[in-house]
Amino acid sequence: MKKLAVVALGGNALLEAGQKGTIDDQEDNAYKTADRLTVLLKRDYNMVITHGNGPQVGNIMLANAAGNKLYNVPEMPLDICVAYSQGFIGYIIEQQLRNVLKANDMDRDIISIITQVLVNKDDPAFKKPAKPIGPYYTREESERFAEEGGAKFAKDPKGRGFRKVVASPKPLVISNTKSIEKIAREGHIVIAVGGGGIPAFYVKENKLQGIDAVIDKDLASSLLALKINADKFFILTDVPKVCLNFNTPQEKTIDRMTIAEAQRYLDEGQFAEGSMAPKIRAAINFVENSGKDCIITKTTLLGVDDGGTRVVMV
Amino acid sequence: MKKLAVVALGGNALLEAGQKGTIDDQEDNAYKTADRLTVLLKRDYNMVITHGNGPQVGNIMLANAAGNKLYNVPEMPLDICVAYSQGFIGYIIEQQLRNVLKANDMDRDIISIITQVLVNKDDPAFKKPAKPIGPYYTREESERFAEEGGAKFAKDPKGRGFRKVVASPKPLVISNTKSIEKIAREGHIVIAVGGGGIPAFYVKENKLQGIDAVIDKDLASSLLALKINADKFFILTDVPKVCLNFNTPQEKTIDRMTIAEAQRYLDEGQFAEGSMAPKIRAAINFVENSGKDCIITKTTLLGVDDGGTRVVMV
Numbered sequence: 001m002k003k004l005a006v007v008a009l010g011g012n013a014l015l016e017a018g019q020k021g022t023i024d025d026q027e028d029n030a031y032k033t034a035d036r037l038t039v040l041l042k043r044d045y046n047m048v049i050t051h052g053n054g055p056q057v058g059n060i061m062l063a064n065a066a067g068n069k070l071y072n073v074p075e076m077p078l079d080i081c082v083a084y085s086q087g088f089i090g091y092i093i094e095q096q097l098r099n100v101l102k103a104n105d106m107d108r109d110i111i112s113i114i115t116q117v118l119v120n121k122d123d124p125a126f127k128k129p130a131k132p133i134g135p136y137y138t139r140e141e142s143e144r145f146a147e148e149g150g151a152k153f154a155k156d157p158k159g160r161g162f163r164k165v166v167a168s169p170k171p172l173v174i175s176n177t178k179s180i181e182k183i184a185r186e187g188h189i190v191i192a193v194g195g196g197g198i199p200a201f202y203v204k205e206n207k208l209q210g211i212d213a214v215i216d217k218d219l220a221s222s223l224l225a226l227k228i229n230a231d232k233f234f235i236l237t238d239v240p241k242v243c244l245n246f247n248t249p250q251e252k253t254i255d256r257m258t259i260a261e262a263q264r265y266l267d268e269g270q271f272a273e274g275s276m277a278p279k280i281r282a283a284i285n286f287v288e289n290s291g292k293d294c295i296i297t298k299t300t301l302l303g304v305d306d307g308g309t310r311v312v313m314v
Numbered sequence: 315m316k317k318l319a320v321v322a323l324g325g326n327a328l329l330e331a332g333q334k335g336t337i338d339d340q341e342d343n344a345y346k347t348a349d350r351l352t353v354l355l356k357r358d359y360n361m362v363i364t365h366g367n368g369p370q371v372g373n374i375m376l377a378n379a380a381g382n383k384l385y386n387v388p389e390m391p392l393d394i395c396v397a398y399s400q401g402f403i404g405y406i407i408e409q410q411l412r413n414v415l416k417a418n419d420m421d422r423d424i425i426s427i428i429t430q431v432l433v434n435k436d437d438p439a440f441k442k443p444a445k446p447i448g449p450y451y452t453r454e455e456s457e458r459f460a461e462e463g464g465a466k467f468a469k470d471p472k473g474r475g476f477r478k479v480v481a482s483p484k485p486l487v488i489s490n491t492k493s494i495e496k497i498a499r500e501g502h503i504v505i506a507v508g509g510g511g512i513p514a515f516y517v518k519e520n521k522l523q524g525i526d527a528v529i530d531k532d533l534a535s536s537l538l539a540l541k542i543n544a545d546k547f548f549i550l551t552d553v554p555k556v557c558l559n560f561n562t563p564q565e566k567t568i569d570r571m572t573i574a575e576a577q578r579y580l581d582e583g584q585f586a587e588g589s590m591a592p593k594i595r596a597a598i599n600f601v602e603n604s605g606k607d608c609i610i611t612k613t614t615l616l617g618v619d620d621g622g623t624r625v626v627m628v
Contacts, residue, residue: 063381087401
């Protein structure tokens with residue numbers, strides 16, 4: 001049986017630092033990322049691609065708010081904005097990967113799936129929403145919105161204003177998991193769990209209902225990798241390797257670490273929240289429960305010997 | 315082998331006439347539509363669902379324009395707006411159908427696929443874009459946009475202003491067709507070809523590129539139904555049956571018509587463009603090339619004996 005890889009693409013797969021997010025930029029970046037993925041395809045891996053949506057969903061929420069303000073378009077809740085971003089990013093990655101495959105005379109079908117992820121309404125994250133998303137508002141605006149809609153807002157640490165904060169609950173069940181595994185093992189490339197998945201939970205009478213939350217895409221990707229029995233889990237980001245004492249004179253790259261070491265560094269606060277820390281947690285989750293390795297690296301080093309940091313069981 | 319049905323949902327599946335398009339309205343409507351689909355599932359049909367996106371993509375384009383105006387968010391081209399709408403509508407239909415299945419103790423997985431559709435860049439439709447989409451502008455605005463961006467605009471016949479007009483090229487190849495058939499025949503419900511699909515064509519070096527166009531969803535659905543060898547093709551709309559002399563004292567409903575009759579009525583101008591005419595063309599296309607029947611009816615009459623108009627070969 002062919003090996004199955006899950007590759008989690010970072011935000012920079014479509015949008016590089018400093019770019020505003022024009023469609024041309026995003027297509028170019030997606031092509032470059034897709035081009036690098038052929039390294040694994042040439043080694044005959046089956047593949048599931050997951051991706052973030054931070055900058056894209058931010059822009060979608062801005063447009064959403066503006067459409068309501070200017071043209072009275074009904075404002076869509078966050079789960080719908082995440083769904084928008086899955087359609088968008090799934091399409092762009094699929095299209096550019098099709099172009100790359102054609103340029104390389106490779107014949108694989110690519111299937112992009114809209115993914116819901118079940119969360120628990122009693123997840124403690126809902127008690128203290130902490131993940132900032134969407135547009136910046138003035139204090140007055142944020143207070144008015146909080147009063148009108150019940151949303152929570154927090155002051156931006158860099159002084160750019162006030163932003164909505166939402167919960168980032170734990171992903172529990174990813175929809176279509178069996179089908180994703182089956183389709184991928186048949187040799188097709190699957191794109192799924194975009195932006196960590198569209199968060200939904202059960203309300204009364206066991207009805208599914210979307211919710212204003214975002215799911216960490218690395219954690220959702222590691223859950224998917226476990227559930228589909230992936231052989232390898234790659235987390236792509238914008239640094240070549242995980243570092244200790246990052247951005248200090250004592251900075252030191254890590255080639256290999258056990259999950260016990262990773263947990264210790266995490267406990268020591270070596271990794272920034274909202275950046276490397278969730279990737280380390282996702283890696284630990286996958287390695288601990290599968291016994292297989294996880295590699296964290298930058299896109300251009302995917303598949304390079306000794307490229308990236310290898311997180312291992314022991 | 316179980317029979318396979320393609321059900322094309324009209325715009326009113328999510329948004330009824332007069333509704334503004336709040337998420338609550340759209341969820342409620344999606345639930346009602348999904349509930350009706352169980353009629354076919356109880357008869358043990360396999361099923362592929364396709365859907366329109368008119369009102370939704372209109373709202374998305376408005377928000378898109380407003381986001382650019384108010385917050386300088388990069389404006390997304392039409393193919394991306396269609397991709398947004400596929401994510402959104404696919405998600406909502408899937409979620410409500412999951413709720414309906416659970417309420418009926420039915421166990422089927424539902425897979426929503428982001429669908430690209432290949433069109434020909436030399437399609438004559440690109441020479442005279444005629445399909446109005448998106449926001450209404452003043453004459454001055456529309457002239458400025460036309461000059462800046464090369465888009466075409468046309469005066470709204472009802473005097474509401476000027477709207478962008480885009481081409482509606484013929485769908486040629488629907489991506490993932492084989493996988494859609496396979497997944498559906500395995501018993502899963504597939505949602506695909508939303509809004510007629512995201513239009514793309516080949517530019518230099520055989521690279522796929524999205525394009526500012528919209529594909530007629532009924533025509534794309536009939537192509538899909540043909541390619542996946544569907545046994546039945548249902549086109550759901552907001553009237554119980556197709557009518558001759560619609561909205562006149564001579565109005566007459568049609569229970570059954572051959573494709574020759576359908577073509578004659580079409581040539582006589584019996585069916586309105588942008589409304590019943592494309593459905594009739596889609597029905598003819600399916601019946602002519604498959605020899606099987608197509609039924610045009612309203613959602614609430616799906617599966618009812620003698621409900622709807624049956625379009626047949628002879």
